Amino acid sequence: MSKVKVIIDSTVYLPEEYIKNLDIDVIPLHVIWGDEIYRDGVDLLPDEFYRRLPDAKVMPTTSQPSPKEFMSLYEKYLAEGRDILSIHISSQMSGTVDSAVQAKAHLHADNIEVIDSEFTTLGTAFQAIAAAKAAKEGASLAECLEIAKKIRSNTQIYFLVDTLEFLKRGGRIGGATALLGSALNLKPILYVKEGKIEAYGKVRTMKKALARIIEIFENQVGNKKPIYVGISHATAPENAAWLKAEIQKRFKETDFIEFIESELSPVIGTHAGPGTVALNFATME
Known part of the structure; x- marks a missing residue:
């Protein structure tokens, strides 16, 4: 058992084999749907949600874990004598980091580090995977923290949504407000910058938008290999499969540190909406 325990939140929606093999724990956010409150990815899975x-x-809303929930999870691992690296969805998108920071303060624990991933979904996953791998090899909490921060500084997410209405309704639209009211046949390309959703541009069709994302990806990666790649989607398997196939045409298997595929969790789906597809990637420099 490694000394450092890596904790992520459910918006990452990391495939189970990574959770198990790298000894990562997950704290769920909540989906509030009418009178019901569901734990994201526990009581409510993507298939049922979508x-x-x-x-x-009635449209669902979301909420972050409470400080008390974080405290309960932290206390479990502190009692085992472990240090904790807690990596979470961008503080610009959720109050999850704030809850984690409050929990740490209440516990007066110097061996807990909370990091704002500045991303979500698989963009956060890369940081957690790199840190957890280092922890398994005996890295200290400080070393795991620096590794996560390095990956964070080299991570990018570009994504497409079927409609901007879900982002608008949830207040997560950020700099993409400029695209509201665009003609229906224009597809916005969005990305995450400094933890916020921003507009990259717009093209006329989904096919052209997907091709543009591949072009951006190739230009950004250049010769900075190997790389982390993640494709995530909400009820858009064909577009996700197209992205995967195009990337595999252009890169060798040895170019990837990890190539991860995942659905978008119900919490992320609440804000992004069905039809969303995202390309997440991180270089090592």
Whole structure:
């Protein structure tokens, strides 16, 4: 058992094999749907969430874990004598980091580090995976923290949504407000910058938008290999598969540190909406 325990939140929606093999724990955010409160990825899984969403009379909302929930999880690992690296969704998108910081303060624990990933979904995953791998090899908490920060500084997420209405409704639209009211046949390309969602541009069709994301990806990566790559989507398997196939045409298997595929969790789906597809990547420099 490694000395450092890496904790992420459910918005990462990291495939189970990574959770198990790298000894990562997950704290769920909440989906509030009418009178029901669900733990993201525990009580409510993507298949059921996206099946129910189109016919819902009341739209779901979300909330972060409470400081008390973080304290309970932290206390479990502190009792085992472990240090904790807690890596979470951008503080510009959620109050999750704030809850974690409050929990650390209440526990007066110097061996807990909370890091704002400045991303979400698989953009956060790369930081957690790199830190957890280092922890398994005996790295200290300080070393794991620096590794996560280095990955963070080299991470990018570009994504497409079927409609901006979900981002607008949830207040997560950020700098993409400029694209509201665009013609229906224009597809916005969005990205995450300094923890916020910003508009990169817009093209006329989904196919052209996907091709543009691949072009951006190739230009940004250049010769900085090997790389982390993650493709995540909400009810957009064909577009996700197209991205994967195009990347595999252009890169060798040895060019990837990790190539991860995942659905978007119900919490992220609440704000991004069905039809979203994202390309997440991180270089080592």
